[in-house]
Amino acid sequence: MTVVTSGDADELAATVAHQLRRSISQLQADPDRVVQLCLTGGRIANRMYRQLADGQGDDNTVDWKRVEFWWGDERFVATESPDRNAGQTLALLAATIPLDPARVHPMPAEGGQADLNQAAMQYAAELGDIRFDICLLGMGPDGHVASIFPDHPSFEQDTSFTVVGVTDSPKPPPERISLTIPVINQSAEVWLIVAGAEKADAAARAIDGDENLPAGAVHGRLRTVWFLDEDAAADR
Numbered sequence: 001m002t003v004v005t006s007g008d009a010d011e012l013a014a015t016v017a018h019q020l021r022r023s024i025s026q027l028q029a030d031p032d033r034v035v036q037l038c039l040t041g042g043r044i045a046n047r048m049y050r051q052l053a054d055g056q057g058d059d060n061t062v063d064w065k066r067v068e069f070w071w072g073d074e075r076f077v078a079t080e081s082p083d084r085n086a087g088q089t090l091a092l093l094a095a096t097i098p099l100d101p102a103r104v105h106p107m108p109a110e111g112g113q114a115d116l117n118q119a120a121m122q123y124a125a126e127l128g129d130i131r132f133d134i135c136l137l138g139m140g141p142d143g144h145v146a147s148i149f150p151d152h153p154s155f156e157q158d159t160s161f162t163v164v165g166v167t168d169s170p171k172p173p174p175e176r177i178s179l180t181i182p183v184i185n186q187s188a189e190v191w192l193i194v195a196g197a198e199k200a201d202a203a204a205r206a207i208d209g210d211e212n213l214p215a216g217a218v219h220g221r222l223r224t225v226w227f228l229d230e231d232a233a234a235d236r
């Protein structure tokens with residue numbers, strides 16, 4: 001496990017954006033390689049996406065058409081809702097980054113033909129046996145990652161499901177779709193991006209390996225990296 005601490009949230013977002021470009025372009029040194037990238041929602045992630053989009057003019061080392069975009073979780077709301085993680089992400093990235101729509105895989109929205117559980121199954125089928133090269137995760141102050149919450153049925157570690165419908169989410173909106181811990185832990189690399197003093201306690205516990213927290217139960221097969229700002233690192 002690696003812990004990288006940045007001075008503040010802006011520096012953190014810039015650091016992760018830089019590392020992400022670097023890692024993707026290294027993977028793409030193989031010209032046949034399509035990189036499987038799982039994105040997260042959340043405020044610090046959105047800052048990082050803005051950095052990626054803003055830096056696009058200065059750095060074109062990444063072939064974005066050879067990146068497949070997935071999401072770790074989604075709020076089960078209408079497609080046009082501003083609460084949608086995918087909507088927020090794509091509004092930022094697509095401003096400057098050329099994405100291949102066929103490689104962009106948002107989770108289903110409410111209002112389609114599928115109910116919550118069918119929508120989760122639909123996403124599991126779309127994902128198939130793909131495993132991520134890099135899985136980005138935010139973390140809540142309670143130690144949740146994706147939409148897997150502590151002391152909640154979503155936090156089922158011994159499951160054969162890759163994607164689940166989440167009801168009664170402690171954080172609104174109450175209905176969500178989430179990847180499960182086992183599929184996250186099949187990722188080559190898991191990167192947790194955490195900013196803010198309100199997350200310092202959970203970050204310290206999770207980094208110490210507290211498996212009562214979803215954030216303490218996730219790891220990459222090859223590498224787990226915690227990107228913190230100084231406030232989030234304060235209790236370490």
Ligand SMILES: O=C1O[C@H](COP(=O)(O)O)[C@@H](O)[C@H](O)[C@H]1O
Pocket residue numbers: 040041042043044045073074075085137138139140141145146147171
């Ligand atoms: O609800 C969610 O929250 C977490 C953390 O968000 P943040 O705004 O506190 O950074 C996020 O990782 C997750 O994707 C999202 O659905």
